[in-house]
Amino acid sequence: xxxxxxxxxxxxxxxxxxxxxxxxxxxxxxxxxxxxxxxxxxxxxxxxxxxxxxxxxxxxxxxxxxxxxxxxxxxxxxxxxxxxxxxxxxxxxxxxxxxxxxxxxxxxxxxxxxxxxxxxxxxxxxxxxxxxxxxxxxxxxxxxxxxxxxxxx
Amino acid sequence: xxxxxxxxxxxxxxxxxxxxxxxxxxxxxxxxxxxxxxxxxxxxxxxxxxxxxxxxxxxxxxxxxxxxxxxxxxxxxxxxxxxxxxxxxxxxxxxxxxxxxxxxxxxxxxxxxxxxxxxxxxxxxxxxxxxxxxxxxxxxxxxxxxxxxxxxx
DNA sequence: ATGGATGTTTCACTCAGTGAAGTAATTGGG
DNA sequence: CCCAATTACTTCACTGAGTGAAACATCCAT
Numbered sequence: 001x002x003x004x005x006x007x008x009x010x011x012x013x014x015x016x017x018x019x020x021x022x023x024x025x026x027x028x029x030x031x032x033x034x035x036x037x038x039x040x041x042x043x044x045x046x047x048x049x050x051x052x053x054x055x056x057x058x059x060x061x062x063x064x065x066x067x068x069x070x071x072x073x074x075x076x077x078x079x080x081x082x083x084x085x086x087x088x089x090x091x092x093x094x095x096x097x098x099x100x101x102x103x104x105x106x107x108x109x110x111x112x113x114x115x116x117x118x119x120x121x122x123x124x125x126x127x128x129x130x131x132x133x134x135x136x137x138x139x140x141x142x143x144x145x146x147x148x149x150x151x152x153x
Numbered sequence: 154x155x156x157x158x159x160x161x162x163x164x165x166x167x168x169x170x171x172x173x174x175x176x177x178x179x180x181x182x183x184x185x186x187x188x189x190x191x192x193x194x195x196x197x198x199x200x201x202x203x204x205x206x207x208x209x210x211x212x213x214x215x216x217x218x219x220x221x222x223x224x225x226x227x228x229x230x231x232x233x234x235x236x237x238x239x240x241x242x243x244x245x246x247x248x249x250x251x252x253x254x255x256x257x258x259x260x261x262x263x264x265x266x267x268x269x270x271x272x273x274x275x276x277x278x279x280x281x282x283x284x285x286x287x288x289x290x291x292x293x294x295x296x297x298x299x300x301x302x303x304x305x306x
Numbered sequence: 307a308t309g310g311a312t313g314t315t316t317c318a319c320t321c322a323g324t325g326a327a328g329t330a331a332t333t334g335g336g
Numbered sequence: 337c338c339c340a341a342t343t344a345c346t347t348c349a350c351t352g353a354g355t356g357a358a359a360c361a362t363c364c365a366t
Contacts, residue, residue, distance in 0.1 A: 013285040014273040015266070018181055018203075020291025025178040026219045027294060028171055044322065050171075059344060066179045071323055073346055095331045095344040113168070120167040125293035132166040134290040138173025140278035141180060197353065212313055224354055226315055248313040248362045 027123050028116070035115040037108050044075045048099075049084070049109050050116075055100040057090060084108055180276050181269070188268040190261050197228045201252075202237070202262045203269075208253035210243060237261055 032046055041049070044065075051064040058076055062069040076099055079085040084105035090096035101109060126134055185199055194202070197218075204217040211229055215222040229252055232238040237258035243249035254262060279287060 012270050013288045014270040014277075016288035017277070017284055017291055018269065018273060020288055020294065021174060021177045021181060022219070024174045024291055024294045028174060042321080057344080062345095066175070067322085068324060069345060070325085070347080090344095093332070093344080097345075116171065117165050117167040120171060123294060124167075124170070125295075126290055130290055130293075131170055134287065135166045135169035135173055137279055137283055137287040137290075138170055138177055140283075141173065141177045141276060142278075195352075210313080220353085221355060222314060223316080223356085243313095246313080246363070250314075 024124070028120070031116055031119045031123065032112075035112050035119075037111060041108075042075075042078075044071065045079055046112060048072065048075050048079065049105070049112060052085070052099060052101055052105075052109065055098045057096045057098060059096065061099065079105070177277070181273070184269055184272045184276065185265075188265050188272075190264060194261075195228075195231075197224065198232055199265060201225065201228050201232065202254075202258070202265060205238070205252060205254055205258075205262065208251045210249045210251060212249065214252065232258070 029043075032043065036046070044067075047065050048061050051061055056064070058072045059069055061076075062072045065072070076085065076087060076097070079099070080087050083102055085099045086102055088098050088100070090098045121128075121131070124131065124134075182196070185196065189199070197220075200218050201214055204214055209217070211225045212222050214229075215225045218225070229238065229240060229250070232252070233240050235257075236255055238252045239255055241251050241253070243251045274281075274284070277284065277287075
């Protein structure tokens with residue numbers, strides 16, 4: 001398949017890149033599926049956890065995770081009930097909610113991140129030198145809509 | 154956001170890579186959303202088209218597109234009704250179906266591929282030199298489950 | 307010949323995600 | 337100061353993408 005596809009030297013590198021991204025994305029998703037805490041978190045919950053490296057508004061998490069705000073609401077609800085996040089009004093704007101990890105949340109996030117990061121090293125097939133190269137190229141593509149999250153400060 | 158995240162020098166490059174893949178994947182999906190023929194194809198239909206560079210079994214397309222075989226059946230049905238693919242029994246195994254592009258399908262695929270490939274050059278932020286580098290690193294991660302598709306011959 | 311495996315199909319189901327409408331709070335211009 | 341427009345989130349109905357289980361037809365090795 002893949003290498004069958006890639007044996008065709010007419011294929012543009014862009015196509016190879018696209019297929020590679022598809023495959024990598026799927027692998028990351030699979031690994032995230034395999035890493036969990038008990039009771040299990042949904043895909044969405046884990047994804048929000050990954051991006052919650054510091055207290056953030058729900059709207060920002062929606063941008064980070066590339067979905068609409070209404071998708072974050074039930075995730076925040078669930079994580080709050082689970083005691084993984086605390087949810088407080090943003091003092092600088094009372095329309096907005098800040099989500100922040102509880103100590104339990106910190107532990108959960110650490111577990112997930114540690115696992116996924118170490119598994120990335122394994123499944124990516126990249127050497128220790130190649131990963132930063134790849135990473136730097138990948139984030140060049142960060143779309144403006146996500147970078148707009150920078151405007152929150 | 155992203156750069157806010159990445160300003161944290163403690164973050165492993167693997168994390169940057171993962172976030173980059175998420176963002177790239179989302180961009181590719183958005184671009185695929187924006188590229189279509191009339192009447193529009195679904196995401197699944199377009200994805201199958203992308204991988205249908207030559208006649209293939211439906212099971213192989215399921216592997217290529219990283220989903221289960223039952224997901225390919227309605228896609229094949231729709232594409233066949235649309236006259237985009239022809240569906241014939243694989244002569245070497247009468248359990249299996251081969252999907253092959255019709256002339257109309259070839260045109261549709263060319264349109265989509267040309268558009269997405271050229272858009273990749275724009276949204277990726279990578280130079281012409283960087284794309285092959287990135288591509289070669291990305292496909293290093295091709296998981297064994299997909300490579301197993303090589304066994305079809 | 308036969309049991310186990312394979313390729314696809316059907317169908318019921320789940321979940322991730324959207325869009326539209328609503329409420330509350332904020333902002334900026336007159 | 338006032339108010340219209342905007343923003344942040346919530347609710348809820350809905351859809352599409354995807355799964356798993358069971359079934360059927362075909363293949364393959366013993």
